[in-house]
Amino acid sequence: MSRYPSVMPRPELPEEFQFLCMLHNVGAISPERALNISEISKWTNKESSAIKNYLGRLHELGYVHSSKKNESEKYHVSITGIRKVLTLYS
């Protein structure tokens, strides 16, 4: 009856989720502690283009919020995003 295999492959931690965890762990968890792409790049050691991709997707899913400060777009993990990250650690 089942269309699924008897042994399911275990998923790996998605890359964008690992990125969300890093953003959370460095403390970008509220508007006043939001970071711009250059700051995120320094913390995470990732290219700006990759960061933009992750942020775009995470923003779409509601796990990251953005705000404009002094002409610079800043990003922080939303409350939904924080809860998602913490599920990995509990």
Added chain:
Amino acid sequence: MRICLLSWEFPPRIVGGISRHVFGLAKSLAKMKNEVVVVTLDFPGVPDYEEIEDFKVYRSRTEVGHPNFLTWAFLFNHFLEKELAKAHKDVDFDLIHIHDWLVAPAGVSFQHLMNKPLICTMHSTEHGRSGLHNPDSYMIDGMEWWACYESSKVIVTSQSMKGEICGHFNLSGEKVDVIANGVDSEKYDINIDRRDVRRSFGVKDHEKLILFVGRLVPQKGVEYLIQAIPRISGRFPEAKFIIVGEGWMRSHLEWLADQSDQRWRINFTGFISDNDLIALTKSADVMVIPSVYEPFGIVALEGMAAGVPVVASQVGGLAEVIEHNKTGVYAYSRNPDSIGWGVERVLSDPGYRDWLVKNGYEKVRTQFSWTAVAEHTMDVYKRVLGEG
């Protein structure tokens, strides 16, 4: 008694059962005229300090972060120590009670600095959650052992957990006390418009609402429920499935649901508020707990308190909370056919369903209160302080 509870989770920072446990324990210990202080981590939108239900809450802000999880965990422990020192200026604690390894460094430091006894509740283990598979997991395992070693007493929530930690950490059984979790049953004594609640989640009056609540992580076994859906909906074409919770596996589980032709029946809600969760639970026809690892399973108590029949894997603490064919139905773990069988058993026999609900409701109200948890915890504290 002056008690300090140290936990990285505390409402509204709700991740798993620890948050509910620490809140319920703090509230009941305070009701018993103890001076209770909770020290925890910050969360957006809540104050650094507040007084709730006769106890105090200090929230520590981690002012320096780091992308690596373990480095971040050690950093927040330093800031917790700072907050503990602040709280200790107000209250000369008799003891400190930590919850899980994540706050062990701060708790152990405080114990030695202040020469006060340390008590540790182990809510789960790394070995049980995900197995020891990389250097980080071995380190967490070591931290868990260290927290148990440094503590005067270790508390666990089920006999199953006692067996697990005594065996894995080579602890003497005398050092470990079992105190089952509780549930605030009164929260469920509210009137709801069942029809409205169900409609707000896309479930019509005549449809069967099958509910899962929990973190979307491997140990919760949600994939086995999803695999059981074709069988259940074959028997009950009007079945709808609501999956409440967040987790890193969510995209995978949604993908899994997409692979079936049953996706339209399944609603992933994400995290929902406590009030919505209570109303939804009371409106469900059956609650499924397909866990593969569950030290206790507080969600089973919540289902029973809400008057919903529970179908659960016979693993860990769940096997102690539920009596098969009396307060719930057991299914084999990791077995979609068995989960499907359990759900069908409940949905196909209204008399049997009512019997389970009645027994579960009575059991929860008489055996699983936070007052009972606090009384047993006080016994442990008194023994540690030489008063018992």
